[in-house]
Amino acid sequence: MRKRKYIIRGALTLALIIAFLALLQRLLMPKYVDGIVEGAFVAEYYKEEKDHDVLFIGDCEVYENFSPKVLWEKYGINSYIRGSAEQYIFQSYYLLEDALRYETPDVVVFNIQSLQFNEAQSEAYNRMSIEGMRWSPSKVGCILASMKEDEHFIEYVFPILRYHSRWKELKSTDFEYMFKTKPVTFNGYYMRVDARPAENVPKGKPLGDYSFGSNAWKYLDKIRDLCAKKGIDLLLIKAPSLYPYWYEEWNEQCETYARENGLNYINFLDITEEVGLDYTTDTYDGGLHMNLSGAEKLADYLGAYLQKEYGLEDRRGDAHLDAIWKEKAAAYDAEIARQKELYGLE
Amino acid sequence: MLFTSYSFIGFVLVLSFLYYLVPGKHQWKLLLLGSWLFYLFSGPWNILYILTTSLTVWAGALRIEKGYGEKKARIKELKKADLPADEKKAAVKAYKQKQEKDLRRLFTLVLVFNLLILAVVKYSNFFISNINGLLGEGRQLSLLSLALPMGISFYTLQAIGYLIDVYRETIPAEKNFFRFSLFISFFPLVIQGPICRFEEATEGRLFAENPFSWKNVSFGLERILWGFFKKLVIADRISAAVNTVIGDTSTYRGAYILFLMLMYTIELYADFTGGIDITIGVAEMLGITLPENFKRPYFSQSLKEYWRRWHISMCSWFRTYLFYPVSTSGPIMKLTKACRARFGKNRGRKIPMYVSSFVVWFATGIWHGASWNFIVWGLLNWAVLMISEELEPLYARFHERFPWAEGRGYQVFAMVRTFLLICFMNLFDCYARIGDILSLLGSVFTAGNYGAFFGGGVMELGLTGLDFVIIGLGLAVLLGVSIYEETKGSVREMIASRPYLVRTLVWTGLFTLVLLVGAYGAGYDASQFIYNRF
Incomplete structure (x- = not known):
């Protein structure tokens, strides 16, 4: 009887301590609702109704450069961008694998900018791409593939071990968003309406070796195989960001890969006029990323291409999707208005 | 594997879980496996050093103990022998001397061999640097690139302490190599001590069955x-x-x-x-x-007291295995005799003690690190302790004259001064x-x-x-x-x-x-x- 009492008391205490630590962990983890919001992108996907025709995967060159709203409104393509800051190719693979647990889109669009990184460059970017993932074998694989030498798996399992000293920088938003979040993207698209023309774009410095690393190629093969296995068309793109510099030697390797594997590849840097891009008005940071105007032009071009090349169905008229997109469009327009006011634009 | 690393925490948790899962009689064997594994993490080749020390000291101690047994048996035999008394006495004495000499030779061999390992891996570059300093530029010897095996300073002292104890017949030699190996390589001890004696480990239940x-x-x-x-x-x-x-x-x-x-x-x-x-x-x-290794050392009111409270196991080791042998060695005994004759009983006792202490503090200094700063640090300690010893009568008179100096305030002052x-x-x-x-x-x-x-x-x-x-x-x-x-x-x-x-x-x-x-x-x-x- 006495022993049983001790066991119950011990179990109860342990449960309370675990609950306390879990609360502490929630409080200390970055919320990514203001300032650097990129860390919130990956988790937002799980709140979506997962019935997309097109999934984008990649880094900022997808989540800032294509507007899913335009794809829907002009072409009836229901799309989502599973992008995150400096998303490395192995992370793109695992994020795709994770998404394919929930849905099977017709087309996956992968931006090949990350081929230049054979391994992870920054723990901060790893965190932003991985932490939002739900636990699954894909997340475990993603962590193992991404960890730098000084990172520890256990710090992904218990992020409090990573963020333990954030108590010094807690803000009111850390308390406010402890149990809830607010959306910061529109189907994964991160909007900016302001403009800063591209001027004096630096030329790339010559490299000793232009070959992409074996690990990067391995994961591109894995993405291709995964898509093939699921019957998904894979489209490779290079977004029209002027820098980091995209070398012709890199481009040739991508073209060869696409040709050899029967894939389509669009280098938007080569077709900026066709798309109608104007680097004086369509970028908000001097050519690194597109602003709303640039992202809508790119989406417009891509929507037509997707329908032509892959025969994607126009799903406008589906009452359920119409309703969803009506709501999304309203939020999208409200954000445009908010940002215009913020940046003092018309 | 750092004590503060996740891998160490995981290692301890898994090992502890298994420790209480296996039957009690196998617990120490699990600890040995765990300790070897722990040591392997520090570098796959490093384990050879600790195994070499374990093996040589274990075998040496066992042989020494056997030698003592043989000596006793042979003396017993000689004493029973049908010989005239003076011949018997001479035979016993001759045998005793020979056997003691053989055992001393074996003891010295094992001791020097293990000290040499420590000296080579830890002090080679110190010696080379000093020789280079003497040679001047242009004739420099190259430094060796030897990695210091984890905890070598600690486990070597622990092994030598055991060897000396067996040699002095203070403790029996351990018969089982694996038990002895656990004593030398028990993983929590390997990093920074405390430097344990074999009987402390035994009494501390290192080899015992420990139920949860x-x-x-x-x-x-x-x-x-x-x-x-x-x-x-x-x-x-x-x-x-x-x-x-x-x-x-x-x-x-x-x-x-x-x-x-x-x-x-x-x-x-x-x-x-x-x-x-x-x-x-x-x-x-x-x-x-x-064993505890500290007793709140910064509360010490003198340096002497500090060294009774700080790194207790190391101080105890140097006192037992270096200070006593040095202070009772032939040259020091001769010095004591000469000093007593020249300076009287009191002073004549102190001078040899200071010489022995010098040796101990020099060794303590160089044990801490292969560089002159550690040697100077050791000798500074020696100097302060010797000066304090010399000023002892003055302190006594001071306290006699100013009884308030026994109060709490003065004690705090003495603590701050020592700190x-x-x-x-x-x-x-x-x-x-x-x-x-x-x-x-x-x-x-x-x-x-x-x-x-x-x-x-x-x-x-x-x-x-x-x-x-x-x-x-x-x-x-x-x-x-x-x-x-x-x-x-x-x-x-x-x-x-x-x-x-x-x-x-x-x-x-x-x-x-x-x-x-x-x-x-x-x-x-x-x-x-x-x-x-x-």
């Missing part, structure tokens, strides 16, 4: 947590500033050196005692009791070049930059105001616990006697504090334990 005991496990975990608190909240936080000052001898002089002496002394204490708390706590979790002396001597721990140390000490009087303490200079050493607050609060907790333990007894026992809710809150609070405030993970360098270097 909630008290052992909880007390062990509490001790580990306390060690983590000292190491991660205090020592590793301070180390940022300490390393900044040590790293730049041209910028950080004068007042910064005073700051360094104080901070390094605190860091060293928190670091080393924290590590020992983890060591003892891990052993306690497994039902094994290890400051230790702070000063610890400076020799921080810099390898004696010239730098002397120059930096001189700068304390000449730099005239005391404003650094008030004008923000010390705030630019890698610590923020908040860090100083954390260090201050951490030290307040440490001081409170130390005062309680000095005056009343074990804090853990006191907490254990409190109601369940209080106990839970105290330990959960400490755990949370270490978790949140500890200097670990990204943004902090994983800091090796300072004594791990020695």
